Amino acid sequence: MAPVPDPNSVAGGAKRDEATLKVPSKDPKKKDDKKEDDLSEEDLQLKQNLELYVERVQDPNPELQKAALESMRQEIRDATSSMTSVPKPLKFLRPHYGTLKEFHIKMADSDLKKMLADILSVLALTMSAEGERESLKYRLTGTEGDIGSWGHEYVRNLAGEIAEEYTMRQGEESSIEDLMELVRQIVSFHMKHNAETEAVDLLMDVEDLDLLLEHVDSTNFRRTCNYLTSAAKYLPGPDDMLVLDIAYMIYMKFAEYPNALQIALFLDNMQYVKQVFTSCSDLLKKKQFCYMIARHGITFELDQEMVANNDDKDALQDIVNNTKLGDGYLTLARDIEVMEAKTPEDIYKAHLIDGRASSGPSVDSARQNLSATFVNAFVNAGFGQDKLMTVPSDSTGSAGNWIFKNKDHGKISATASLGMIHLWDVDTGLSQLDKYLQVSDNSIVAGAVLGIGIVNCGIKNDCDPALALLGDYIDKEDSSVRIGAIMGLGIAHAGSQNDEIRNRLSPILNDAKAPLDVIAFAALSLGMIYVGSCNEEVAQSIIFALMDRSEAELDEALTRFLPLGLGLLYLGKQESVEATAEVSKTFNEKIRKYCDMTLLSCAYAGTGNVLKVQDLLAQCGEHLEKDDIHQGPAVIGLAMVAMSEELGLDMGIRSLERVLQYGEQNVRRAVPLALGLLCISNPKVTVMDTLSRLSHDTDSEVATAAIISLGLIGAGTNNARIAGMLRNLSSYYYKDASLLFCVRIAQGFVHMGKGLLTLSPFHSERLLLSPTALAGIVTLLHACLDMRSIILGKFHYVLYFIILAMQPRMMLTVDENLKPISVPVRVGQAVDVVGQAGRPKTITGFQTHSTPVLLAAGERAELATEKYIPLSPILEGFIILKENPDYREE
Numbered sequence: 001m002a003p004v005p006d007p008n009s010v011a012g013g014a015k016r017d018e019a020t021l022k023v024p025s026k027d028p029k030k031k032d033d034k035k036e037d038d039l040s041e042e043d044l045q046l047k048q049n050l051e052l053y054v055e056r057v058q059d060p061n062p063e064l065q066k067a068a069l070e071s072m073r074q075e076i077r078d079a080t081s082s083m084t085s086v087p088k089p090l091k092f093l094r095p096h097y098g099t100l101k102e103f104h105i106k107m108a109d110s111d112l113k114k115m116l117a118d119i120l121s122v123l124a125l126t127m128s129a130e131g132e133r134e135s136l137k138y139r140l141t142g143t144e145g146d147i148g149s150w151g152h153e154y155v156r157n158l159a160g161e162i163a164e165e166y167t168m169r170q171g172e173e174s175s176i177e178d179l180m181e182l183v184r185q186i187v188s189f190h191m192k193h194n195a196e197t198e199a200v201d202l203l204m205d206v207e208d209l210d211l212l213l214e215h216v217d218s219t220n221f222r223r224t225c226n227y228l229t230s231a232a233k234y235l236p237g238p239d240d241m242l243v244l245d246i247a248y249m250i251y252m253k254f255a256e257y258p259n260a261l262q263i264a265l266f267l268d269n270m271q272y273v274k275q276v277f278t279s280c281s282d283l284l285k286k287k288q289f290c291y292m293i294a295r296h297g298i299t300f301e302l303d304q305e306m307v308a309n310n311d312d313k314d315a316l317q318d319i320v321n322n323t324k325l326g327d328g329y330l331t332l333a334r335d336i337e338v339m340e341a342k343t344p345e346d347i348y349k350a351h352l353i354d355g356r357a358s359s360g361p362s363v364d365s366a367r368q369n370l371s372a373t374f375v376n377a378f379v380n381a382g383f384g385q386d387k388l389m390t391v392p393s394d395s396t397g398s399a400g401n402w403i404f405k406n407k408d409h410g411k412i413s414a415t416a417s418l419g420m421i422h423l424w425d426v427d428t429g430l431s432q433l434d435k436y437l438q439v440s441d442n443s444i445v446a447g448a449v450l451g452i453g454i455v456n457c458g459i460k461n462d463c464d465p466a467l468a469l470l471g472d473y474i475d476k477e478d479s480s481v482r483i484g485a486i487m488g489l490g491i492a493h494a495g496s497q498n499d500e501i502r503n504r505l506s507p508i509l510n511d512a513k514a515p516l517d518v519i520a521f522a523a524l525s526l527g528m529i530y531v532g533s534c535n536e537e538v539a540q541s542i543i544f545a546l547m548d549r550s551e552a553e554l555d556e557a558l559t560r561f562l563p564l565g566l567g568l569l570y571l572g573k574q575e576s577v578e579a580t581a582e583v584s585k586t587f588n589e590k591i592r593k594y595c596d597m598t599l600l601s602c603a604y605a606g607t608g609n610v611l612k613v614q615d616l617l618a619q620c621g622e623h624l625e626k627d628d629i630h631q632g633p634a635v636i637g638l639a640m641v642a643m644s645e646e647l648g649l650d651m652g653i654r655s656l657e658r659v660l661q662y663g664e665q666n667v668r669r670a671v672p673l674a675l676g677l678l679c680i681s682n683p684k685v686t687v688m689d690t691l692s693r694l695s696h697d698t699d700s701e702v703a704t705a706a707i708i709s710l711g712l713i714g715a716g717t718n719n720a721r722i723a724g725m726l727r728n729l730s731s732y733y734y735k736d737a738s739l740l741f742c743v744r745i746a747q748g749f750v751h752m753g754k755g756l757l758t759l760s761p762f763h764s765e766r767l768l769l770s771p772t773a774l775a776g777i778v779t780l781l782h783a784c785l786d787m788r789s790i791i792l793g794k795f796h797y798v799l800y801f802i803i804l805a806m807q808p809r810m811m812l813t814v815d816e817n818l819k820p821i822s823v824p825v826r827v828g829q830a831v832d833v834v835g836q837a838g839r840p841k842t843i844t845g846f847q848t849h850s851t852p853v854l855l856a857a858g859e860r861a862e863l864a865t866e867k868y869i870p871l872s873p874i875l876e877g878f879i880i881l882k883e884n885p886d887y888r889e890e
Contacts, residue, residue, distance in 0.1 A: 047092045050075065054096045058103050062112060069115045076122055077149060090126050097127045104138075117142035122150050125157050136161040140178055147182075148189040159186055159198065163205035176206075184211065191215040196224040197835040200231070204239075209246045213253065221254050223835075229263065229767065230834045233608055233645045237574060241267060248272060252279065258872040261289050265296050265768055268532070268572075277306035284816055284880055288871040290319035291878040295763055295807070297458060297770045299496040321460035324818070326424030328878060329382050329756065329808045331820050332852040338754045342379050343387045344372040347751050348744070349723075353731045366407040367737045370414075371744030373406065374799060377417035378748035381757065381806065382424055389418050390432070408443050409794040412480060415447025416797060419454030423803065429455030430465055437469075446484035449473045450797060453488020457803045458772075466492035467501065474504055482508075483521045487797070490525025494772040494804050497533050502526065506538070509545040516553050517795070519545055520561040524779060527565030528804070532771045534576045535569055542566045543583055546591065554590040557789035560629070563595035564782050567602030568775050577603035593630035601637020602778070606761075606769040608644040613652075616641065620659050620667050632785040635659065635670035639677040640778065643762075644769070652678050653687060660690075669701045673781045676709030680777065681758040681809075682857035683719045692725050696732070704742045704787045711746025712777075716809065717856065718755035726750065738792045745791075745799065756854065758809035759802065764874050765830065765860065776804025811861050812852040813870075813879050822850045823865055823881065830860035 039047065049071070056068035072089075079087035093100075100120060107113040121138035128134035135157055139147070147155055162179055169176050183206055190199035203209045216224050228247040232240040244263050251260035257280045264272030273293070280286060286307065293300050300320050307313040318324070333339050372388070380386040388402045403414045415436050422429030433455070436448035449470050456466040466489060473485035486508075489501055508514050508522040523542045530538050546562050553559060563584075570577040577599050584595040597619060604612040619634040635656070642652030653675065660671050672694050679687045691713070694706035707729060714722035726747050733739040752759075761773035779801040783790045790798055815821045828846030843860050855861060861875040868881035 043088060046075070046088060050089060050092045051096070054093070054099065057100070057116065062110075065112050066115075069112060069119065072119055073115065076119065086126055090123060093123055094127060097123050111143075114141065114143045118145070122154055125154055131164075133161045133165055136165055136182075139182065147185055148193075152193070152195070155186055155189055156198065158182070159202045162186070163202065166206045179206070180208070183208070187211055187215055191217075191220055191224075194220070194223075194837060196220050197227045200224060200227055204231075204235075204243070209243065212246055213249060216250050216253070218254060221250050221256075225250050225256075225259065226834050230832075237607075237609075252276075255279070256873075257285060258288065258292065258874070261292055262764055262767060262874070265293070265298075270300075273300070274306060277302070283307075283312055284882060285871055286316060287319060287818070288880045290316045291880070292764070292872065294320050294322045294325070295770075295877045296768055297495060297772045299460060322424075322458050323461075324878070325459065325808070326382060328810070328812050328820070328852075329424065329753075330384075332756060332808060332810045332812060332854075333383065333754070335852050336756070336854070338756070339383065339385075341383065341386045342751075342754065344375040344379075344744075347375055347379055347747050348730065349727060350730075353727055366405075366410060367741055368744075369402075369405045370407075370410045370796065371741045371748075373402075373410070373414045373417050374796075375744055375748035375751075377420035378752045379754060380421050381753045381803075382421075382808075383754075384422055384425055384428060386421050389414075389421060403444060403447075409480065409796075411441065411443035412447040412450065412484060413797045413800075415444050416450040416454060416484070416800060418448075419451030420800065420803065422455050423457065423806070424455075424459055426455055426459060426461065426465060430469075442478040442481055445473075446478070446480040447797075448484075449481065450484040450488045450800065453485075453490070453492040454800055454803055456492035457494070460496070467498070471504065474508070479515050479518050482518050484797075486518065486521045486525050487800075490521075490528040491776075491801065491803060494528040494775060495531050497530050497535070501529055502535075502538060506541045509541045510548070512548070516549075516556055517558050520558040523565035524561045524568075525565075527568030528772070528775050528779075531568050531775045532571040532573055533569060534573055539566060539569055539580055542569075543580070546587055546595070549588070549591075551588070551590070554588055557786040557793075558795070559591065560594065560782055560786070561779075563591065563598040563633075564602075564779060566595070567598040568778075570599065570603045571771050571775060572603070572605050572607065572769065574603055574607060574609075594633060597630045597633040597637055598782075601633060601640045604637075605640040605774060605778075606644045607641060608648045609641055612641050613638060613648075613655075617655060617659075620663055623664055629666070629785070631664070631667045632670040633782065635667055635674045636677065636778070636781050636785075639674035640774075643678050645766075649678055653684075657690070660694075665699065669699070669705055670785060672702065672706040672709040673784055676712035677777060677781060679713040680805075681713070681715045681717060681760045683714045683717055683722060687713060688722060688725075695725070695729055700736075700739065701787065704739060704792075705784055707739065707742040707746050708749075708784055708787075711749030712759065714746075714750040715759040716749075716752040716755060716757035716806075718751055722750050723747070738788070741792065742787070749802075752806070753808070756808055756810065757806050758857070759805040760807075760809075760857065761805055763807070763876060765876070770805075770807075773805035773807070776801045808877075809855050810852050811855055811875050811877065811879060813868075813881050815881060816883075818880070820852065821881065822852075823863060823868055824848055824850050825853060825861045825875070826864045827853055827855065827859055827861045830858055 053068040053072045056064050059065055075089045079089045100116065104113065104116050104120060107116065117138040121135050121142055124135035124138060139158060147158065162183060166176060166179060169179070183202060186202060187199045190196065199215070200212065203211055212224065225247045228243050232243045235243060244267055248260050248263040251263065257276050261273060261276045264276060276289060277286060302313050302317050302320065307316055376386055376388045403411050406414045418432055419429055422432060430452060433448045433451045436444050439445060452469050453466055470485040470488050473481050476482055486505065493501055505522045505526050509519055523545060526538050526542065542562060542565050549559060566580065570580065581596060581599050584599060585592060587595055600612060601616065616634045616638045620631055620638065638655065639652055642648040656671050656674055659667055663671070672691055675687050675691060688710070691706045691710045695703050695710060697703045697706065710722055710725060726743055730740060730743045733743060759777065761770050761777060762768065763770065780799065783798040811825065813821055813823050826843065826846040826848050828843035831840070831842055831844050833840040833842055843862060848864050853861060855876060863870060867884055867887045869884050871880045871882060
């Protein structure tokens, strides 16, 4: 029995084609008599000639044999050049295939026997039975000549048979030398004839991708690498990493440094990143690399090897530290003319709603003011001005007035929102917040220290103001101030793996006197700071903290942040989590499974691992008697694992529809959040409708989750349809303070940054996943699993973790001195062109704008002028343009 082809493997293509060609006729004799009359004179002549050759081949005279074989070979070769139907010579030789096979066995070893083997190998293309691999058998005994001369279809068929033969020989552990010689010929043929994808498939089947490096040249390396990187998403580990390694080497071989850097970042391999810097000598290109690293949001220190000159090194380090992000964002805002501050009322648009909500008595004004605080912060994020907090000083401290319109813990969020408004502008933000650090009211101090962390989000600084200012507040008496400082450090230093902070925060975890909320936030912040680092010491501290919790504490809502902090350490690191997952099986049963699900979903986040998706689906499908909390993280985990590529994403959405219909109540509560994660900042109509339906659900927890998710899928898009839905919901829920609060938060999300921001953790055409961004989103979603106690309780400032994912969705072109310049670009829907022939267009339905431009989900930009050359092939974020020396004005 032939081995069953793996549906995921790419070699299935060749086998399919070969199957369509085999058309055995039932009874050749009868058919031939009928056909005899239909044949044209030429065909009849050809048929008689071929029959003559077959007889001559069996003639004892070697001279005649040789002439007959030569002529037969010539006929077949002339015909196999085009492969639209079965070529005539093969059709006419079909009845004689058996005769020739038998004669081949009787022949003595000679060159003639090899020539006959070649011909039989080609005949076997349409004649041999499934799984016999006769074409390959005769090829291996035939001449060593050029296989390409028999045509493409023959070569493809051979490649398919080699893959099967290889698998069989691996099982028997026999030699594969002769096969590999043939593989080399086939790969070289494919690479010369624009069939790079088939060459890669064959090499994947025979597990020898290193051969590619010898055969790629400057004409085909891009297409080859494109195919490798997109195939990697569908391969099981560790094959996917090997494939990307080869792609990295090919890019380095042809000095395509920006692409090599992307793959290095995808592999999270700092050695490779360093190698890109040391191999490239062009300072401008290095600046572009720095922009790419800054966008990815990792901490990276340049050294003398990478950049020799100290001044250059400082300039480059500045870019990596993201210090220019705020300026670029404001340049975009000025260009689009949205600098004017907006008030929450501009967002609610209450006048558009039919009467009842606006005229009703105001419910719970503190809750309303709190929601206005958040909406104001999200909408004016990074603009440095608003109408509530940063009003000019002549109106005698009205910012103070707004803060005092909030109740106790509301003041924390209100003060911290100043940090959000001055996002990425460290100097102004610190000077604005500084005055609140001296106040006697602890809530305001807590908000101010949190605000300092927020201002520094994603921006690194040599003097590190966040640590200098917040360090003193970590060990204060008041727990809200401590939480503010701890959370501020987590946001400011996410992904920095800063040991100094670890030494400050780890003791809190194992401090018996520390309150649970402080411990929970300390674990979470450590998870953020060491995201994806697999740091043993931090993991140990969190594990001990989990083991020390009492029964009563394990029932608290905030305890769920401890397993989450632990999971973030292993974000996207796959197998590395296994040791910790084993330890987690020893925890108290209340938290054991929750921890297990969280670790699993974090470790495989963004990998698209099908087996893990199945494990998580199995957990969601269980119908449990008692109220178990571990199914929530399993549902969110489903989205985290499946979000990496389009196919998995659609399948994830379909699986979640099933879970909605058949799942238990606590599973249903998490489904909207998972949908929100899958389509974050990408409002797909189908998902929007599902969420809209769920936002009127009878279970208020399902409704709150759906409302927040509506905000997430529309985050930063100003999507009019979602804005309309939320306005209607605000009048529908006008009596329910907590649901109305969620509607307001969602409205804030949709209009985030006045529509200039995105929350999507993916960038660089959905290739790279920023770990810190995903950490921020996942933290918010885990908090939403228990809305009532966390976000609707007194820990509403957890919402600020979403800042980690906020990025301008812009493309800004700068010249060689990093000053913004305006050039025409085409922006349109991205088209997947992997493996297509020729030079297909990469975008469709484009419009031409001048930079800076906004890019929506799934859009791609390309320059519409020849005057400049972009230094990165992927036009997102900051792009440095170099003048094209060959450009001539027309």
